[in-house]
Amino acid sequence: MKRYILRRSLQSLATICLVIFVVFMMLRMMPTSGYFTREDYLNMTEEMRMVYLKNLGVLDPPLTQFKNFVVKLAQGDLGRSITVYPKLSITTILKEKVGYSAAFGFASMVLSIGIGMPMGMLMARYKDKLPDHLGTGYAVIVRAIPSLIYLFLFQVWVSKIFGLPMLFYKDRPESWILPAISLSISSIAWYAIWLRRFMVDEENREYIKFAKVKGFSKKYIMRKHVLRNALVPIAIGIPSDFLLIISGSLIIENLYSIPGMGGLLINSIKQMDNNLVQILVLIYASLSVIGVFLGDLLVVLVDPRIRLSESEG
Template structure:
């Protein structure tokens, strides 16, 4: 386990290094307007002086090395446009709690609804609930998320007592319902779909047929054996969805004007604040890679039969 974890961690760090290097290099090809708040009022001498102070006139390898030195010291730089000269770590610290609260609630809803739904669909395979659940899953998977986000917003805000989307407030619980449900609905369908598939696959295995031949009740077989074994491969994807959901959805937060990480990324891209963009890309990339790493390790912890030191255990 330790050897595999160290190997996966090394691969993850290499992947993160490649992602950040590519993004860093591409951002250096962007117009320099993204580094100055009053670019249109500056002359050429002022622009060149500003670029020199920011170290943007150095060779690209030197710039990249300086950036990684800052990151290792916990310094992601400062905002040049969004909030001039404010440390990016301070901006993220203000935005992240909102996304984490909403993402945490959305994830709880997803697990509380998606897992029982998938289990019920598997137990009643081919029956009316399975057909309704399958229709729901197909609809959510087939329709672009932006479409049903807009539908939820359109009809949800017509419910008496619900605030308009632009009136999101931290202290108003009703204003949390629609964006939280919008975040949760995709994961509900995802968990239900895969848990049903894994449980159906497990139901056809020899040990289940043997248990039925011995007279073990179907309820005990499904809850005590099939569900537990079917949940193992699903565990691998929980950390990734957990961490990404906690950081918020870019589209949902922008749609409901939620002051979180997702809305921040859209805002800084629109304003072309390049330093904040590269910092947020670093954060999101690190979260995604960390989720994959934890998922692989967690799967082995849940099922000791899995040996991650073998070649077939690695991805």
């Protein structure tokens, strides 16, 4: 186990370094106009622009630029935004936005797992009966209808019925309810339909039939065998989902006017804010790689029979 963790940690670190190196080098192929705000670019002469770029270090060889970036990163200096939030520290930007996205993401995960998994278990237990039909219908509707449509209808109708604010207000806790629920609608369907599928697959296996022949109760078989094995493929993705909650949701945060992380990467790419892009890519790549790694470890906790290396098998 220790050797596996060490090996995977080194592999994860190498993957993160490779991703950020490739992205960093690709960004250096972009036009240098992305290092100026529109006003600065128009007000500067060509000589002034070259001096400005030289002071930024953009005219240095790419490998030298990357070395300087890594050194500053190790010192905790994430740099400053160029065009999206001109001259504002990226650390300050992230501090302001991550909290909102993380709070809504965490609430969404609690709702998704707390509702989706029991729904999936209920659907599997009453397969081809009313609970299964209702749950499947919900999942089909969520998948078939474009998310923007049902999210907008949910926002309008529920806010009218229960008198809840349609937009997010920092000082009004009741305005947090609709965004948190909206963010979990799709995930609830995902957890429910996949857990139902895995549980139904497990029920059809030979060892389950043998357990029934031996006289074990259906409740015992579902809890000790079917659910336990069905949770393994679900558990793999939970750490990644949990870590990536800070990434926010472009649709939800725009729909409810939440000042979170959603859309920040897209805006930084559109406005060619190279400093902000490379930091966001580094964060998302790190979270994704770490999430996959933690997913492997969580699987062992869910089912101790699984071994992560051949020497432990």
